[in-house]
Amino acid sequence: MIEIKQVSKLYEGKEAIKDVTLVIHEGSIFGLLGSNGAGKTTLLKMLSGNLIQDCGEVLIDQSHVFENREVKNRCFFLPDTPYFLANYTIMQMAGFYSHIYSDWNQERFYQLQEVFPIPFQNKIHKLSKGMQRQVAFWLALSTMPEVLILDEPFDGLDPVMRKNVKQLLIQDVSERKMTILISSHNLREIEDLADHVGILHKGELIIQKDLDDLKADVHKVQIAFKNKIPYGIYRGVQVLNKERRGSVIVCIVKGKKSEIESHFNQFQPEIFDMLPLTLEEIFIYEMGDIGYVIQNNLV
Numbered sequence: 001m002i003e004i005k006q007v008s009k010l011y012e013g014k015e016a017i018k019d020v021t022l023v024i025h026e027g028s029i030f031g032l033l034g035s036n037g038a039g040k041t042t043l044l045k046m047l048s049g050n051l052i053q054d055c056g057e058v059l060i061d062q063s064h065v066f067e068n069r070e071v072k073n074r075c076f077f078l079p080d081t082p083y084f085l086a087n088y089t090i091m092q093m094a095g096f097y098s099h100i101y102s103d104w105n106q107e108r109f110y111q112l113q114e115v116f117p118i119p120f121q122n123k124i125h126k127l128s129k130g131m132q133r134q135v136a137f138w139l140a141l142s143t144m145p146e147v148l149i150l151d152e153p154f155d156g157l158d159p160v161m162r163k164n165v166k167q168l169l170i171q172d173v174s175e176r177k178m179t180i181l182i183s184s185h186n187l188r189e190i191e192d193l194a195d196h197v198g199i200l201h202k203g204e205l206i207i208q209k210d211l212d213d214l215k216a217d218v219h220k221v222q223i224a225f226k227n228k229i230p231y232g233i234y235r236g237v238q239v240l241n242k243e244r245r246g247s248v249i250v251c252i253v254k255g256k257k258s259e260i261e262s263h264f265n266q267f268q269p270e271i272f273d274m275l276p277l278t279l280e281e282i283f284i285y286e287m288g289d290i291g292y293v294i295q296n297n298l299v
C-alpha cells in the first residue's frame with residue numbers, strides 16, 4: 001500500500017506540493033491528472049524515492065521510500081524521458097537491471113520480445129523515440145515491480161503498441177496485484193486503465209475518487225421546453241457549465257442522478273436526457289469549477 005501523508009515540497013521557497021494526503025491500495029491503478037506545472041512529476045519523484053519531501057511522510061508498505069534500497073528494489077519509476085546507460089544495447093541494459101532488481105525475471109524478458117519485436121543487440125540510443133519507450137516498458141516489466149510509477153508513459157507509442165502495453169499492465173495488476181500510479185495528460189488512456197483518479201492543481205490534491213463514483217457524480221443534461229425556459233430551473237442544482245444549442249440547453253450538473261432528474265422533471269420539459277461524461281469532460285468542468293477556465297475563443 002502506498003501512503004502519502006501530509007506531504008509538502010518546496011522549490012526555491014515556493015510550494016510545488018501542498019499538504020497532499022493520498023492512499024493507494026495494492027492492486028489498484030491510480031490515475032494522477034492535473035494542469036501543467038500542477039506538481040505531478042514532483043509527487044512521482046518523491047514516491048519513487050528520488051526526491052525528498054520537506055514535510056510529511058511517503059511510505060510504501062509502511063516503509064519510508066527516500067533512498068531506501070529495499071523499497072526501491074520493489075518499485076520501478078518510468079520517467080517521462082526514459083533513461084538508459086550511454087551506448088548500451090537492450091541486452092546490456094537487461095544485464096544491468098538484473099543486478100539491481102532482485103526479482104528480475106530473465107524468462108519474462110525473453111517472452112516479452114514477442115510483444116516488443118526489437119533485436120536484443122540493438123543499441124538503445126539508436127532506436128526511435130517510440131521504440132525506446134517500448135524498451136523502457138520491456139525492462140520495467142521484466143523487473144517484476146510491485147509498484148510501477150509511470151510519468152506520461154504512452155508518449156511516442158503507436159496505437160497498437162499502446163493497446164499491447166495496456167494489456168500487459170492490466171495482466172500484471174490482475175495476476176500479481178501490481179500497483180500502478182500513472183500520470184498522463186491523455187485522459188482517454190487513464191479512463192481505460194485507472195480505477196481511481198486524483199486531480200492535482202497548483203500542488204493541491206483537489207479531488208481523489210473512485211473513477212466510477214466520479215463519473216456518477218457529474219452528468220450532462222440535455223433539456224428543451226415547448227415555450228419559454230421556466231424561471232428558476234437552475235436554482236437548487238450545481239450547474240458547472242451551460243450552453244444553448246438551438247432550442248436545446250446542454251448543461252453539466254454535479255450531483256446525484258436521481259435528484260437531478262427529479263429537479264428538472266418538475267419543470268415538465270419537452271425533451272430531457274442525461275448522458276454520461278468522459279473523464280476528459282469531467283476534468284475540464286471540475287477544473288473550471290475551481291477557476292481553471294477554458295478560454296472559449298481559443299478552442
Ligand SMILES: Nc1ncnc2c1ncn2[C@@H]1O[C@H](COP(=O)(O)OP(=O)(O)OP(=O)(O)O)[C@@H](O)[C@H]1O
Pocket residue numbers: 011012016034035036037038039040041042043
Ligand atoms: N527542479 C526544480 N526547481 C525549481 N522548480 C521546479 C523544479 N521542478 C519543478 N519545479 C516547479 O514545480 C512546479 C511543479 O512542477 P512539476 O514538474 O511537478 O509539474 P507537472 O504537474 O509534472 O507539470 P507538467 O504537466 O507540465 O509536466 C512547477 O511550478 C515547476 O516550475
